[in-house]
Ligand SMILES: Cc1cc2nc3c(=O)[nH]c(=O)nc-3n(C[C@H](O)[C@H](O)[C@H](O)COP(=O)(O)OP(=O)(O)OC[C@H]3O[C@@H](n4cnc5c(N)ncnc54)[C@H](O)[C@@H]3O)c2cc1C
Ligand code: SF4
Ligand code: SF4
């Protein structure tokens with residue numbers, strides 16, 4: 218994992234190490250830390266491909282505001298991976314295109 | 328769920344609002360969408376500016392810890408929901424709907440609401456700006472400072488405001504290479520001392536440049552930058568920068584959706600970085616049950632966010648009849664005095680103007696005699712020098728910071744040299760000095776003034792100054808000068824070790840020898856004593872440990 | 877170059893599309909939303925609204941402060957449809 222080993226100011230207190238699956242591959246991360254951080258530490262930068270132009274997307278704000286970091290977690294799409302804590306055994310997938318739900322909600326706008 | 332007060336956002340503003348209101352017996356619910364309390368503070372590894380009376384000289388993470396502890400001590404009155412987003416305000420039912428863990432859904436019916444939702448990173452339009460690897464500065468900070476994940480190998484920073492400058496320094500601390508900082512304006516926007524810190528470690532700042540393109544097909548593999556003229560047109564040659572992360576630090580905008588939804592009257596105020604609600608001096612918006620505090624009310628900084636939070640909490644308690652009128656007015660007056668002090672300096676002129684545009688007088692306040700947004704009288708001198716504008720002290724200014732030679736050359740232990748030429752709200756140099764050599768500040772925005780006859784060379788100021796702008800130089804040896812300088816990198820040098828000595832632009836100008844390493848404040852800023860050639864004493868301002876082995 | 881710059885990340889709308897639409901008379905956020913779906917994605921226009929307003933301001937020579945930023949409706953966050961239904965049914969059973 219790409220973790221910072223030495224820091225002049227900080228001491229990192231990581232939680233329990235857990236295993237999860239990303240696109241069929243087993244990976245390790247720390248329980249309770251955001252999914253996006255765990256994926257990045259495993260070298261995963263692409264979290265989704267966009268609907269129209271199939272462009273790769275990673276996270277951007279990491280505080281839950283930009284919705285750039287959607288992944289599919291245990292079958293549920295549009296999960297903001299930057300603020301969703303990692304759990305043992307989670308099955309995470311790269312999201313392709315829009316998930317199914319949020320469009321319906323948005324269409325109610327007008 | 329019913330409660331007296333719902334605080335949306337658990338950053339410094341929200342936490343202070345909650346603490347203040349609960350201190351008057353209000354029942355408070357705090358919701359925050361992140362995984363811990365503290366907001367932006369949990370990623371700030373640097374020491375904060377501001378008044379020592381508040382938290383100046385303390386690292387952001389430490390402030391977050393202290394505030395969270397206080398909240399935990401008030402468990403009876405304050406209930407906290409983390410990983411919980413306030414998703415909507417439904418005016419008819421006066422209900423806030425919240426979503427926990429992206430799944431569970433509940434609603435809160437509070438009597439009053441404080442919106443302290445902080446800010447969101449601004450985007451910049453350029454080719455490839457949506458590639459993985461183009462990250463907001465806050466995201467980079469979260470990744471490395473909260474979760475200890477390496478954000479990348481080499482970062483290009485866009486924006487030389489305080490955030491861009493600070494995050495650059497933090498990247499260096501985490502051992503990540505920074506290719507440079509690109510800044511559209513002809514001068515850095517952040518505090519000068521923050522720029523000086525990274526310039527002396529060799530990071531270039533490209534003024535009047537901007538990013539044109541992120542290179543790469545799956546993720547960032549480089550960037551194209553180019554100079555711009557006064558009209559904003561491209562000119563000159565394109566430069567290719569190798570990097571795997573492009574970090575955007577081009578400003579924050581207040582998070583205002585809930586305020587719009589609630590029908591608060593909003594104004595676009597460029598000085599406060601976006602749409603912000605009109606508010607009275609108690610931070611109450613035009614909606615009678617909704618208050619605002621912190622970055623959501625206009626982008627500023629943590630110290631003012633905390634005071635705004637306290638004001639909002641106090642005023643909520645007052646509106647619920649938990650505080651009597653006279654203590655309310657007294658406290659409000661005190662808080663405003665603190666705010667005015669913070670906003671008194673040269674760098675806060677913008678904030679003062681912005682706040683004036685949205686501050687409306689409340690009806691209940693006619694009897695009060697408080698001067699909101701008082702102007703300070705400090706004279707602002709704008710220095711145009713090219714080096715100065717990017718955080719390097721120009722040759723011609725060195726004399727003005729040089730101690731008187733006849734005293735200095737004989738003074739065992741050395742004398743202090745302070746490189747802090749810009750008026751900012753900050754005073755730990757004075758408060759840390761045990762001898763009174765750094766004179767008392769009349770206004771927290773004053774530049775430090777020195778009585779050299781009192782300086783003992785103890786270097787306590789060196790360890791305390793959040794701008795890393797204090798040095799002590801001893802000239803009493805024959806050929807060598809000893810410099811005591813602040814050091815916050817990894818690894819720490821050992822006594823007797825040879826280190827590279829860097830000038831204000833980060834160029835290696837000598838090899839020095841470490842003679843002592845101390846940590847006077849036990850807060851991880853060490854003071855390294857290094858001997859250097861005497862003629863370079865007023866040039867060397869940083870050291871770098873040479874690669875071991 | 878404009879056609880390569882994505883302004884609205886959620887709905888993948890380019891700077892060129894936005895400029896063309898403004899030039900052909902769609903000069904409010906509301907109209908652009910209907911035409912291009914900008915700002916209709918899950919982030920609710922948090923990233924792009926300001927960039928689009930700045931374009932409108934420049935092309936129509938209207939001061940930024942005078943522009944209408946459009947409407948903000950709950951939810952602020954993309955709520956999975958199931959959850960909204962849950963709320964409705966909960967309210968009914970209350
Ligand atoms: C790199 C950097 C360096 C800085 N350095 C300094 C410094 O040296 N000195 C200084 O004084 N200040 C500094 N600041 C500024 C300071 O951190 C901020 O001004 C301050 O944190 C603002 O406080 P806040 O409470 O308004 O917002 P925040 O700290 O942003 O907190 C807002 C909170 O609200 C939550 N939230 C948002 N929306 C919702 C919602 N809908 N539902 C639930 N929760 C929500 C967020 O998760 C967050 O926790 C710095 C900022 C940065 C980014
Ligand atoms: S070196 Fe010591 S005595 Fe001199 S100014 Fe600094 S703190 Fe004061
Ligand atoms: S020298 Fe004093 S005023 Fe300047 S940054 Fe350091 S502590 Fe603050």
Ligand code: FES
Nearest residue numbers: 277279283284299
């Ligand atoms: S990265 Fe912005 S919402 Fe997750």
